[in-house]
Amino acid sequence: MTDLRKAALVMRGVLAALFIWLICASTIGIVLARKSPAASFALGYHTAAAEAAIALAGLAAYPGANDKAIARHARAALRREAINVDAVVALGTITALTNHTPAAERMFAYAEQLSRRNIPTQLWLIENAVQQGEIEPALAHYDRAMTVSVSTRALLLPVLATAAASPTVARPLARLLVRRPLWWPAAIEQFIASPDPVHVLPPAIAALRLRPDVPEERAYLVSAMKRLADAGAAPRAYALYRAAQPASAAGALLRAGNFEKVGDLPPFDWNLADGANVSGVIQPGGVGSGSALFLSAEGGGQGEVARQVLLLPTATYGLTATTGNVPQERIDRPRIVISCLSSDKSVLLDQPFATSGEHGAPVAGTITVPGGCTSQLIQIVMHASLDGAGAGAMPWIDNIQIAPTGAR
Structure with missing residues (x-):
């Protein structure tokens, strides 16, 4: 090299x-x-x-x-x-x-x-x-x-x-x-x-x-x-x-009171409970061939089954609905409760379901909305049966309507 x-x-x-x-x-x-x-x-x-x-x-x-x-x-x-x-x-x-x-x-x-x-x-x-x-x-x-x-x-x-x-x-x-x-x-x-x-x-x-x-x-x-x-x-x-959802019913006082086309945007659409003891389900039944809200309570459960926020202006209104599967002997029936969403939560309506069979019966009540109560909450409430009566078919409610007094 x-x-x-x-x-x-x-x-x-x-x-x-x-x-x-x-x-x-x-x-x-x-x-x-x-x-x-x-x-x-x-x-x-x-x-x-x-x-x-x-x-x-x-x-x-x-x-x-x-x-x-x-x-x-x-x-x-x-x-x-x-x-x-x-x-x-x-x-x-x-x-x-x-x-x-x-x-x-x-x-x-x-x-x-x-x-x-x-x-x-x-x-x-x-x-x-x-x-x-x-x-x-x-x-x-x-x-x-x-x-x-x-x-x-x-x-x-x-x-x-x-x-x-x-x-x-x-x-x-x-x-x-x-x-x-x-x-x-x-x-x-x-x-x-x-x-x-x-x-x-x-x-x-x-x-x-x-x-x-x-x-x-x-x-x-x-x-x-x-x-x-x-x-x-x-x-x-x-x-x-x-x-x-621009296609929603403009000015409707209550949305989907017939439980047919229920939206999925609570609190202005129905919000259903799905708990271990109390629940609500929309299924075929109620008035006619449509659907209704069915209430279920297990083991003596009680509480809110469904709710929706309302915007009723100051006025007096009438509420009507149809309820079913509520036996006469049932002591503590389900109820429709409407209250203000203000700080005092004042109750405007506390209406029990009508006693009825499977075909249903009408129920009616009056709501007076005072000044300052700019928004309200409607609740469907399930109470425990004190005697266990009516433990068979589930109670249901359908065709809830709210209208100013004199408008019907």
Whole structure:
């Protein structure tokens, strides 16, 4: 082998060893920089990642107390790697803490150019936009942060839910929700739990245009309507109900009182109990060849079998229905109860089923809705039989109608 060839092989060996050392050194430096910046420095790995990590660690431990050292490490990182986003964030934060806001804005704008996935950058940009009253830019950064990081939603959504009660925030937020960002289900859950659902939920639900035929979206819509009704805003909940199914009977005082075409959007459609002791089922029977609501109680069970929220204006109304399978000897008959959804829950009607056989018998009652009672709740309630009589066929109710007195 010639000396020239030997030299070439030796050179290749040296170069290979050098490349291996560089790769190992770089890898060790990166790992140490992330896990232990101080150890990285002690071993001589003064990488950009290590410098930036030390700057961030100092910022987290002593914000505002060691500005010069933090800035020195951040600048050292940027001299080694001008696109190190952590170093830019550290330097931008120090700059902001020293009240040099315009310079900090430039640094965080650069950090966002480097990576929109950097959460500290998005959080600072949110805060800065809010401080300047710039709602839409703030919401844009909310969107970016919650899109790239699921963990930020627990931090940001409670704040957003509180802010959304203001029309200034609600309007641009609705424009954002129209696009259905990835985090919209978590947002709706947070809005439903909001202490001010009356102002937060309607614009958000309207913007999302939840589809009743999609099970997940239907569940959110039902939860939102129930939350609004419970908060005393049943008319606003009913507006969402009408928007979700425009073909519903406009102005109907009671929906599906004949139990023929029962919708599945409670609380304005019938909500049936399905418990271990008390339940309600709609099945063929009752008046004519249609369906009726059949009531069942096991083991002396009692309680609500069905309910529906009503929006009866102040007036006097007559209620009629047909009930069946309620023997004369039954002491505690099922009842129709209508009460206000106001804070006092005043009862407007408590009407027992008529005693009847399988063919049914009419029942009638009067409802007087006072002023201030803007929404009501109708319940079909099953009581335990005190003597066990009538334990055979299930009681049923059909053809419930409500009309203003004199309108029949």
